[in-house]
Amino acid sequence: MASPAPRPNYQVERGTADDLDAVMHVMDMSFGSQFGEAWTRSQCSGILPLAGITLVLARTAGDIIGFALARTVADEAELLLIAVAPDRHRSGIGSILLDDFISRAQASGVARVHLEVRDGNPAIAMYRRAGFAPVGRRRDYYRGQDGERFDALTFARDLPPKD
Template sequence: MSTLASMVDLRSGGPPDLPAIAALMTAAFDPRFGEAWTQAQCMGILSLPGVWLTIARQNGADVGFALARSTYEDAELLLLATHPHARRSGVGRSLLRSVIADAADRGATRLLLEVRADNEAIALYRREQFSKIGERLEYYRGAHGRSYDAHTYFRPLPQAGST
């Protein structure tokens, strides 16, 4: 994989990376929002066609990951996480740009994602040309039975041979 931001190395991941992914989710996702997946959920999705995992490393440590899938013309960013101590260092942007490029290489024409309505990552998605196209009320089930709305975003993808 390529290096998309200084000092961020990206590589393909797989089932052996699930313990590291679980640790990253524990650090990155506040449990009160209900956004993290279990290792079993990650293993299940990784076994499906068109799913890929990208791991970000800085200074020899795993600091983030992106889990995505493509089906025909659509791709979906399922999870994107950056360890709190690595935020605002280019990790999330590098992972997102990698997913965009990989999805386009797989023939997708647009990339979709869902994000909690007040998640700070929305600023990154907007900078990377994502547009809000919908809302899902009470989509995330967090701690103590509280629910949180999600926003759906999309971005058209560059096609092979386009500039």
């Protein structure tokens, strides 16, 4: 009989500004600079102290291997960034961080979650699988390293109230 697949050994937990070095390391490794999707360190450090901002980390053996940054305003939550270290891609960590974002939003009474993503980003398959549907397009929203522009797609999902 085939042996069972190994279970991933990582934790998903809240992060703080103290984790910014590791978050930026994952950011720099995972986002291609040609698309202009990554945030700078000062953008991240500026937003972290603000009300409604949540940083969630995926860790293994103490190392941060993924993160999600989200903002909640009233009964809406936006996924601002999600990234996983490239050597861990396609092992389900991104989906777990996305599910965690949705669960936290639902638990805090959020009725609708949304996000924005570069048209053509493979993450779109992950968002669709999690129940997000396209709601709009922002032309030339992202600007890559060499000035090339890329459209952003906006996706949303309504959340039923939690029992």
